[in-house]
Amino acid sequence: MRCYFRLLCVFLLILFLFAGGCIKNPVTGRKELVLIPKGQEIALGVNSAPEFEKEFGGKVDNAQLQRYVGAVGGKLAAVSDREMPYEYALLSSNIPNAFAVPGGKIYVTVGLFRQMSNERQLAAVLAHETVHIAAGHSVQGLQREMGAGVFAELVGAIIGGEGAESAAALAKYGAALKNLDYSREDESESDEYGLKYMDRAGYNPWGMVELLELLQSLSNARPGLFGDLFASHPLTSKRVSRVREIIARDYSRYSAQSGDPRAQRFEQMRALLKSVSKE
Ligand SMILES: [Zn+2]
Numbered sequence: 389m390r391c392y393f394r395l396l397c398v399f400l401l402i403l404f405l406f407a408g409g410c411i412k413n414p415v416t417g418r419k420e421l422v423l424i425p426k427g428q429e430i431a432l433g434v435n436s437a438p439e440f441e442k443e444f445g446g447k448v449d450n451a452q453l454q455r456y457v458g459a460v461g462g463k464l465a466a467v468s469d470r471e472m473p474y475e476y477a478l479l480s481s482n483i484p485n486a487f488a489v490p491g492g493k494i495y496v497t498v499g500l501f502r503q504m505s506n507e508r509q510l511a512a513v514l515a516h517e518t519v520h521i522a523a524g525h526s527v528q529g530l531q532r533e534m535g536a537g538v539f540a541e542l543v544g545a546i547i548g549g550e551g552a553e554s555a556a557a558l559a560k561y562g563a564a565l566k567n568l569d570y571s572r573e574d575e576s577e578s579d580e581y582g583l584k585y586m587d588r589a590g591y592n593p594w595g596m597v598e599l600l601e602l603l604q605s606l607s608n609a610r611p612g613l614f615g616d617l618f619a620s621h622p623l624t625s626k627r628v629s630r631v632r633e634i635i636a637r638d639y640s641r642y643s644a645q646s647g648d649p650r651a652q653r654f655e656q657m658r659a660l661l662k663s664v665s666k667e
Pocket residue numbers: 516520570574575578620621
């Protein structure tokens with residue numbers, strides 16, 4: 389009985405959304421069909437985040453480092469086009485990675501943090517992930533991948549369900565999120581609007597080029613070093629050259645050569661990280 393009721397709810401939700409028309413994407417202005425309301429997206433993130441954190445070694449146990457990542461991310465959150473309870477954290481995994489969980493939780497790993505050399509590179513990766521949330525890429529991607537109805541039902545089970553039912557739904561959802569391939573358009577958008585968020589937050593957008601080139605050289609030097617980062621964020625030279633073109637067109641007042649004024653602060657944090665973590 390309960391099962392039919394849920395299906396009926398999903399059906400009505402879909403009907404309502406189709407009837408009500410599409411929602412305007414706050415980042416791109418494009419009209420899109422969004423099946424998961426914001427409140428549910430946030431609840432989904434709160435429910436599933438602990439599992440993801442655990443998988444990537446848990447949060448680094450150092451308040452100063454977490455505050456730092458939170459402060460850099462917070463500047464980007466403050467200028468994003470969609471109000472969400474954004475949270476930024478550093479995870480202990482040594483595999484270079486960064487990802488966003490629907491609802492606004494954004495993570496960067498120690499493995500990636502350690503490879504960067506200034507704050508604008510960190511801002512670049514966090515800006516890219518912030519756009520994935522602001523533009524709803526992860527939710528849209530899951531809707532696409534799992535089928536909209538199935539996804540909506542799973543969300544219902546995770547948020548409304550109890551015990552085994554909820555855990556099973558969460559596992560299914562987690563597996564889908566891990567295999568989630570953002571579309572090439574999503575990646576382009578995250579790069580492009582990521583530059584915009586960096587500019588709005590006072591960061592030199594050249595940090596994005598530095599980051600992408602760093603990742604590319606690391607990947608060339610040690611293929612297989614990276615985990616899911618390259619599965620969900622394919623890195624191509626075309627992507628780097630496109631970012632360069634956008635900067636030349638829209639952010640020509642910035643110079644690639646000018647140093648990052650916050651590089652020293654980043655260096656202090658990297659030294660702190662080295663003192664508290666194992667290689
Ligand atoms: Zn991405």
